[in-house]
Amino acid sequence: MQYTLRQLAYLVAVADHGSVTAAANALYTSQPGISSAIAQLEAQFGLQFFIRHHAKGVSLTPAGQSFVAAARNLLAHAEDLSQHASALSQSLQGNLELGCFTTIAPIFLPRLLAAMREDYPDISVRLHEGDTEQLQQALLSGQTELALLYDLDLAPSLYRQTLQTVLPYVLLPAAHPLAGQVAVSLQDLAPLPMVLLDLPHSREYFLSVFRLQGLEARVRHKTVNFELVRGLVAAGNGYALLNLRPQTPQSYAGDQLVCLPIVEEVPALNIVLAWPQELRLTRRAEAFVTLCERSISRLG
Amino acid sequence: MQYTLRQLAYLVAVADHGSVTAAANALYTSQPGISSAIAQLEAQFGLQFFIRHHAKGVSLTPAGQSFVAAARNLLAHAEDLSQHASALSQSLQGNLELGCFTTIAPIFLPRLLAAMREDYPDISVRLHEGDTEQLQQALLSGQTELALLYDLDLAPSLYRQTLQTVLPYVLLPAAHPLAGQVAVSLQDLAPLPMVLLDLPHSREYFLSVFRLQGLEARVRHKTVNFELVRGLVAAGNGYALLNLRPQTPQSYAGDQLVCLPIVEEVPALNIVLAWPQELRLTRRAEAFVTLCERSISRLG
DNA sequence: TCAACTGCATCGCTTTTTACGATGCAAGAA
DNA sequence: TTCTTGCATCGTAAAAAGCGATGCAGTTGA
Known part of the structure; x- marks a missing residue:
């Protein structure tokens, strides 16, 4: 006993x-x-x-x-x-374990985290970056409570809250012959060399944009590094398809870039906040969800 | 719940x-x-x-x-x-709360505690001095686990382990007329002025020594201070009856004292180790009890 | 001295909790 | 598909906790 x-x-x-x-x-x-x-x-x-x-x-x-x-x-x-x-x-203090897709992080997180610190100074957000696979894994195993990522092949057991819907765009060096157009057709792009953002799921998504038009992209370079994609494009190594738009027209090397919409109708991507469906959120997590919802308008 | x-x-x-x-x-x-x-x-x-x-x-x-x-x-x-x-x-370490009668303390404790430190270096004995009344109270309320005192009017609920039986003796200044005798009769003492050790129970005991002979002591001085009794006697203020024999024939003031046995048959006193009967001793207390038993021969 | 009282232990009973085998169910593995 | 894995639920059995009644030893107060 x-x-x-x-x-x-x-x-x-x-x-x-x-x-x-x-x-x-x-x-x-x-x-x-x-x-x-x-x-x-x-x-x-x-x-x-x-x-x-x-x-x-x-x-x-x-x-x-x-x-x-x-x-x-x-x-x-x-x-x-x-x-x-x-x-x-109960309390709005302590840690919040948050997953975030690598490329989404630098675009959205700075403002979101600043807003969190503003509204809930006692909640410290611990960030886990990764690709879709890793983030989903972390969610399902409980390492993170929430994740900010693309709704790309997510497990059905994950609940998703859409924050923003983004269309892919074409990234070209400013000096590119097509750069002067209002929009670019995939037909015109397909024969050109492509720089592919080579992340799981993203990869397949970008290629599927062409496939759905019966086209096949010609990949010259692949990289998991978002900014490297921009640099390679800026330096004339090809065009790229991307979803997220940094608010700067320059690459790290200083070369000029342009973003152009696609003429054809292409599948949009949802940026979502996801968590295991059966999991009741802590108040900290709820606070973050609410804050994200409120911030949607400002996110674009 | x-x-x-x-x-x-x-x-x-x-x-x-x-x-x-x-x-x-x-x-x-x-x-x-x-x-x-x-x-x-x-x-x-x-x-x-x-x-x-x-x-x-x-x-x-x-x-x-x-x-x-x-x-x-x-x-x-x-x-x-x-x-x-x-x-x-279980362990033979930690505190042992020990009560001890004031006058007994300087006679027996120094050696007992030294022996304890020798045999059980990890047991620290915390000493509580007091008169019979206080010691008994402390035992019954659990403040001390053991007490070393006289078996004088102790509550029957206390278990007693006799360590030594002591007879009262007569204390006289070396220059006293009776000091040359081998033993002193209470008959001779009764008319003389007495210095009484005025502690609860001890007080009554010393006076009863005379009463049992049909005599009445004449008390000139009373004090709760054992060494003051010796000092008063040494300086010629009267005789005293005591039980405990310091191994020095001098008072603090340097005057000479003699201890003489009593001629008549008088009630002996037991120095006992006591604890509440219903209380199971800790191993620390048992260690002390055992050590006291072993030390009996050396106690005289 | 005696009766009333206090306060802890024990007893028997009821209620609640815990434990466990059987079963169900959903998802992964073959 | 079919088999396996592993958690949840259910019903029953065992254990524990709770409680009023009672006993008993010692104290209190007349």
Whole structure:
């Protein structure tokens, strides 16, 4: 047998009241219950905690003194755990584990996190970047509570809240022959060399844009590095399809870029906030979801 | 309802094994038991600790991570309490609360405590000096576990272990007319002025020595201070009856004293080690009792 | 001295909780 | 598909907790 927290609470109450009966009254329970709890503790530890004075309550033995002090400490610790738990579910403080798709991160997160810090200064967001696969894995295993990513082949068990719908665009160097047009046709692009953003799911998505038109892209370069795609395009290594639009027309190298819409009708992508469907969100996570919803208008 | 330590242990085991079933096996209990313990904890705190993966166990949510860490901490603390308790009952270390009669203390304790430190260096004896009344009170209320005192009007609920039997003796200044005798008669003493050691019970005892002979002592001075009695006697203020014999024939003032036996048959006093009868001694207290028994021969 | 009272322990009973095997169900693996 | 895995639920059995009644030893107060 193992002792229970309740037994300890009874023990401490008896020590405080100097009487089993008084403790029972204070705890709104019966005297025999307290009595047997004490007896059990004493039996379990082979110690005598109280000296029984007939008709005059009980008093602590030296061993009892010492044990009660330790028991009090443990009970306080147990109380802490309850507090900790309520803080986890109730309070708007603590950690929020947030997953975010690599390329989405630099576009949206700076403002979102700033807004979070503004509205909920006591919530610290811990960021986990990764590709769709990794983010989904982290969500399902519970490493992160929320993830900001594309709605690309997500498990049906994930609930998705759409934040923004984005259409792919064509990225060209400013000096490109097609750069002067209002929009570019996939027909015109297909024969040209392409720079592919080579991330799981994204990869297939960009290629499918062509396939749906019965076309096939010619990939010259592949990279998982979004900014490298822009750099390669800017330097004349080909065109690229992308979804996200940094607000700068220059590559890191300083070359000029242009973004042009696609003439054909192409599948849009949803940027979503996702979490396991069966998981009840903490208040921290809810706060973030709400904040994202409110920020949608500003996100574009 | 309040959570229990067992529920926490189950929770932690599930977190460690990543599976309810595995935890049940490890703890030699049934899977439904674990399952419901988790469910109860989650319900109580309004939190979800695990994400259930069909046919693939469970994994911790962020809240679960945090809670399990805290739970582990509390369980470790609970384990500490058990350790603490066994240390209290089993180990020969820690505190021993010892009561000692004021006048007995300087005679016996120095050697006894030295022997204790020698044999049980990890037991620290905390000393409570006092008169019979105070010592008995401390024993019965549990403030001290043992007391070294005279067996004078002790409550029958105290168990007594006799360490030494002492006869009262007559204390005289070296220059006193009776000081040359081998023994002194109470008849000769009764008319002389007496210096009385005025402690509860001791007081009555010394006077009863005369009364039992049909005599009445003439008390000139009373004091609770043992050494003051010796000083007063040495300076010629009267004779005294005492039980304990310091091994020095001089008072603090440097005057010479002599101790003489009493001619008549007088009641002896027992120096005893006492403790509440119903109290099971700790191993520390037992160690002290044993050491006292062994030291009896040396005590004289 | 005696009767009334106090306060802890024990007993028997009821209620609640815990434990466990059986079963169901959903998703992964073959 | 079919089999397997693993958690949840259900019904029953065992254990524990709670409680009123009672006993008993010692205290209190007349």
